[in-house]
Amino acid sequence: MFGLTGLRIPIIQAPMAGGPSTVALATAVRRPGGLGFLAAGYKTPHELAGQITALRAETAGPFGVNVFVPQRIPELSSISGYWNELAVEAGRYEVTLPEVDLSDDDYWDEKIALLNDHPVPVVSFTFDAASEAVIHDLHSAGSYIVVTVTSLFGARKAVAVGANALCVQGPEAGGHRGCSDLVGDPDATPLSVLLSTIDAEISVPLIAAGGVATGAGIAAV
Numbered sequence: 001m002f003g004l005t006g007l008r009i010p011i012i013q014a015p016m017a018g019g020p021s022t023v024a025l026a027t028a029v030r031r032p033g034g035l036g037f038l039a040a041g042y043k044t045p046h047e048l049a050g051q052i053t054a055l056r057a058e059t060a061g062p063f064g065v066n067v068f069v070p071q072r073i074p075e076l077s078s079i080s081g082y083w084n085e086l087a088v089e090a091g092r093y094e095v096t097l098p099e100v101d102l103s104d105d106d107y108w109d110e111k112i113a114l115l116n117d118h119p120v121p122v123v124s125f126t127f128d129a130a131s132e133a134v135i136h137d138l139h140s141a142g143s144y145i146v147v148t149v150t151s152l153f154g155a156r157k158a159v160a161v162g163a164n165a166l167c168v169q170g171p172e173a174g175g176h177r178g179c180s181d182l183v184g185d186p187d188a189t190p191l192s193v194l195l196s197t198i199d200a201e202i203s204v205p206l207i208a209a210g211g212v213a214t215g216a217g218i219a220a221v
Helices: 023-030 045-058 077-092 108-117 132-140 152-160 191-201 215-220
Strands: 036-039 063-068 122-126 144-149 165-169 206-209
Touching (some): 023 045, 045 063, 152 191
Parallel strands (some): 063 122
């Protein structure tokens, strides 16, 4: 099974759903010895399978696929007020606001089945840890499992269900963070402190994520 210590360069490309994590980007990170990633979020299983095949054809070596763990679907009433506020701003710029889409990322079962039937070296989960049963099956298929965590609570949960490594994401990440909507607001502890806190209790390898953009930043973590 793959291990993070086997990387020639300890750099892991963030899996960004919605298009940025292309086969070309993953290949560019993978070739010199880093870990390239594909993002399964917002893709159909067919699209994901095509990208996996294309990446395997580009270079040898390990790569990962990131999967969104399904979240609780919110009530329309909980976000209608925000939508109405946005609609006023949209009107100022003559932009038509789309209708609210309450669906989550689709095809969870199909994507997990794809990764079991056609194993990849690394599978990572964001917005929560997958179940112990799902992780067990992926382990049996030969995949190394990474879970994104934003707190010590999340780290404990991920390790308990079988995570091989944790992607520790600090508040410096900006945008949104990869925490479950079931645990409330993510921990606001700075990345450096969060890494130390988790490292003091958890023995699996940790990946630092959030605002790391320079050589000095890499050295600090």
